[in-house]
Amino acid sequence: MSVSPRPPLTRETARAKVQAAEDAWNSRDPDRVALAYPEDSEWHNRTEFFRGRKAIRNFLRGKWEQERDYGLMKELWVFTRNRIFIRFEYEWHDAQGQWFRPPSNEHWEFNDEGLMRRRDMSANDVPIAESERRLR
Template identity: 50%
Template sequence: MSAIVPPFTLQTAIKKVKVAQDLWNTRNPAKVAAAYSPNSLWRNRTTFVHGTAEIEKFLTDKWNTEKQYRLRKELFTYTGNEIAVNFWYEWNNGRGQWFRTYGLEHWTFGEDGKMTKRQMCGNDLPIEEADRWFPESVEDVNTVVLPEV
């Protein structure tokens, strides 16, 4: 498949969001980092990450801490070479506590379709395992009807 490059249309922006969602759900740091430009700049909450090597390290650490991570992203808005998304992901801390993280991301892309900048803001909510939206029994996170929150 050819790269999805800017300027984005509604259809290509939605496709870019879902490709990113599926990529992150692999929990493969090297594979995910390859979608970012070599000099990509991230702000993830209060952490700043520069370049694909740091992105790969950040994601390795993240998924060593956030067990059974499952993510859903939805297009919020787009223009030219930028996309904003709502996201929700669930994970556990390895000690029995589940969390749902809610947030927004703002992405900027280069002409090659690789992300050059990512700004993320998120909040973690402790949840009971029985209250999960994306348990392993859900094959496709896109089929989950999200409650109004």
């Protein structure tokens, strides 16, 4: 595994972090995703707040059990020395076959080693018809 770019971020390293996150999340592998976060990482995901890699792994396992055929696109909007703001969309369906596309945003803050010490996410699940899917 390559070393994550460390602050201060540049446009190139910020884009690399966003792409690496997109690739990891699309793998749907909680262990792979969790490696981007230090042991004391703080998460805010919709109405949930939790801390640490173990909690991140548990959250992701549950997420991907419910959100089937998950696909994600992340887009860099703004970055500073150690923070990135992204817009993203993902699509998934539930056990009954209803598709959703949550338009979302995230704020990321990195520690000196380049790991994400804080992740704040906001999203709303919007039901869509399968024919409206954009991410395949």
